[in-house]
Amino acid sequence: MTPYKRPASRLRRPFILGLTGSIGMGKSTAAAMFEREGVPVFDADAEVHRLQGPGGALVAAIEARFPGTTGPGGVDRQKLGARVLGHPHELAALEAIVHPAVGRAQKRFLARHRARAVVVLDIPLLFEKGGARRVGAVAVVSAPLWVQRKRVMRRPGMTAAKFRAIRALQTPDRVKRARADFVIETGRPKSETHRQIRAIASCFRAR
Numbered sequence: 378m379t380p381y382k383r384p385a386s387r388l389r390r391p392f393i394l395g396l397t398g399s400i401g402m403g404k405s406t407a408a409a410m411f412e413r414e415g416v417p418v419f420d421a422d423a424e425v426h427r428l429q430g431p432g433g434a435l436v437a438a439i440e441a442r443f444p445g446t447t448g449p450g451g452v453d454r455q456k457l458g459a460r461v462l463g464h465p466h467e468l469a470a471l472e473a474i475v476h477p478a479v480g481r482a483q484k485r486f487l488a489r490h491r492a493r494a495v496v497v498l499d500i501p502l503l504f505e506k507g508g509a510r511r512v513g514a515v516a517v518v519s520a521p522l523w524v525q526r527k528r529v530m531r532r533p534g535m536t537a538a539k540f541r542a543i544r545a546l547q548t549p550d551r552v553k554r555a556r557a558d559f560v561i562e563t564g565r566p567k568s569e570t571h572r573q574i575r576a577i578a579s580c581f582r583a584r
Contacts, residue, residue, distance in 0.1 A: 391417075391493040392581050393511070397503035398518030399547045400540075401529035403563030403570070407518045408499045410571050414578040418497040419486040424479050429454070438474050443467075455534050462542045476506070495581035504548045504556065516577060517557035519550055520564035 398404040408418045428435040429452035440447040446457040461468040490496050554560050563570050
């Protein structure tokens with residue numbers, strides 16, 4: 378891998394590497410590998426789960442806007458998904474509740490790790506929501522479609538129709554790959570994926 382170069386104005390500490398990829402591409406595995414390399418990772422999905430879980434800060438607001446989608450365990454993600462998937466207005470209403478809270482958590486994460494050389498922001502919709510403008514570089518996690526489909530269809534409650542609806546909301550993989558500074562291939566053995574991630578982490582530590 379050739380050394381990564383960005384304009385000096387982007388080389389502040391910590392350097393922010395955006396990690397993204399479509400559903401089922403292996404982003405969580407890649408994020409865990411960055412953590413094994415000692416790189417702090419902000420997991421936007423995990424933060425959403427925390428905010429929507431039992432006693433979560435967003436449960437009341439979501440119940441008020443989407444009655445019947447919460448319970449003792451917090452937000453019922455299947456019920457909520459049924460309300461918003463395929464309904465852009467409803468999805469926008471949910472995002473207006475969730476995104477500001479996740480953004481605040483992200484700022485706290487960056488403040489905690491401001492002395493580090495590099496951090497990773499693991500954000501599923503990095504391109505779709507304009508987040509790529511706020512990071513120094515983007516790493517896209519990618520795999521062949523058949524691998525993606527196999528992984529996703531193993532998930533509890535997943536159907537072919539739901540998979541198609543989720544993919545329709547996401548920037549196509551080929552477009553993400555074209556826009557990426559790094560492409561992490563996860564359709565290969567995990568040892569090869571880890572080798573790619575180790576190389577990416579090393580090029581930022583060497584700045």
